[in-house]
Amino acid sequence: MATGKEQANARHAMPAQDPQVRACNFDEVALGYDHEMAVEEALRCIQCRRPLCVTGCPVQVRIPEFIKALREGDMWQAVEFLKDNNSLPAICGRVCPQESQCEALCILGRRGEPVAIGRLERYVADWEREQGVRVPEVAPSNGIRVAVIGSGPAGLTAAGDLAKKGYQVDILEALHEPGGVLVYGIPEFRLPKAVVAAEVDYLRKLGVSILFNRVVGKLYSLTELREQYQAVFLGTGAGLPIMMSIPGENLNGVYSANELLTRVNLMKAFDFPNWDTPVRVGERVAVVGAGNVAMDSARSALRLGAKEVHIVYRRSREEVPARAEEVEHAEEEGVVFDFLTNPIAVLGNEQGGVTGIRCIRMTLGEPDDSGRRRPVPAEGSEFEMGVDTVVMALGTRPNPLVFIEADGLERARGGTVVADLETGRTTLERVWAGGDIVTGAATVISAMGAGRVAASDIDAFFQAGSPGPWKATKEDVPA
DSSP, rough: OOOOOHHHEEEEEEEOOOHHHHHOOOSSSBOOOHHHHHHHHHOOOOOOOOOOHHHHHHOOOOOOHHHHHHHHHOOOHHHHHHHTOOSOOOHHHHOOOOGGGTGGGGGGGTTTTOHHHHHHHHHHHHHHHHHEEEEEOOOOOOOOOEEEEEHHHHHEEEEHHHHTTTOOEEOOOSSSOOOOHHHHHHTTSSSSSHHHHHHHHHHHHHHHHESSSSOOOTBBOOHHHHOOOOOEEEOOOOOOOOOOOOOTTTSSSEHHHHHHHHHHHTTGGGGTTOOOOOOOOOOOOEEEEOOOHHHHHHHHHHHTOSSSEEEEOOSSSGGGOOOOOHHHHHHHHTTTEEEEEEEEEEEEETTBBBEEEEEEEEEEEETTTTSEEEEEEOTTTEEEEEEEEEOOOOEEEOOOOTTTTTTTBBGGGGGGBBBBBTTOOOOSTOOOTHHHHOOOOHHHHHHHHHHHHHHHHHHHHHHTOSSHHHHHGGGSSOO
């Protein structure tokens, strides 16, 4: 049983919609702190002399400073500290895995619960949006044009940092809306589109130009862009879904998670029935995988009318890669978890529709390259599960359609772009890259960190008069 002192120092829970209610709507699940809760939570911060929390943040947010300003009632100062190194705080406060980054290093977490840094970040960012965003002064134009390919978290971050330094930045976005994975890949109930739109609008006020329906590799080659711009940043992410290559995977009723979530988000299934949408899921849905995207897919399927949704995962609960909060929310809403289970075929009828999946039970062997125990099929344990929709949420890789004419731009295995992780420099001079296009599928905040690194090096490159030698080797890319 917790002592009175431990209870007094416990962090404030995040208010949320009732699970039975929210499972039937696309409204945001987490409701956010009110001012009193935010201040009380901020008072838990002991203002360490050596704030380890900052070292755990990929964009180096000034965490102690913004929390101190918040609890002292200087909200505009809190905003200034928060946005000094982060142009997208309302997004980060909602979707960043703080529990494995900044909060994981909070000193309070050694004997209790860490400060709820992400929830405080969200509160300050939402407060600013309600008051009206103040745009900081930007440096005078230096006349240098930079093309940023992709308006996802890496591209938006690089564009914002460069615009503040006086660069003329054009973002070339393949889709008709800005935000990349923030708008097509994350459901409304986790990250409202209005929040993303407000963050993007802030970048526009900094002077960033966003051009839509620009598919680089089709409308322009990378060579042509290098002739028009002094620098190019590649932030196209990893949008090509990975499938299992098992029998029946091409049946009607089998989605990739990318396809399902893109339809839900960009075709506005979240606004049904006010918006006529082509998305259809059956009564029983199986989502294969257990990352955040799998949770998003399963929870979206419930909201689209599925009566029963299963997460089918070949490892155990301990190996689930999704955030603990997302797993908890999914369970509260009624998602069923089938652990140590792996599909080996999708079953169908004569009309080409899905009728089920054939699965095999798994056991866990020795750890693999990821450090997790390798799943091993259990002989003679096959069984069938009746479902009419299957969603493959197994990860993504870079899309090979992009930069197809990019001579001199080296790629590593899996299609990722070879780039120096400390600078973002690729093997092609004056071309930088960052985010999932370099590392493979990762987190929003890690992509933002890569965008910051590249923006800083672009600025250093031109400030120093384009010094050499230009460096990027395959050894710079993680295995």
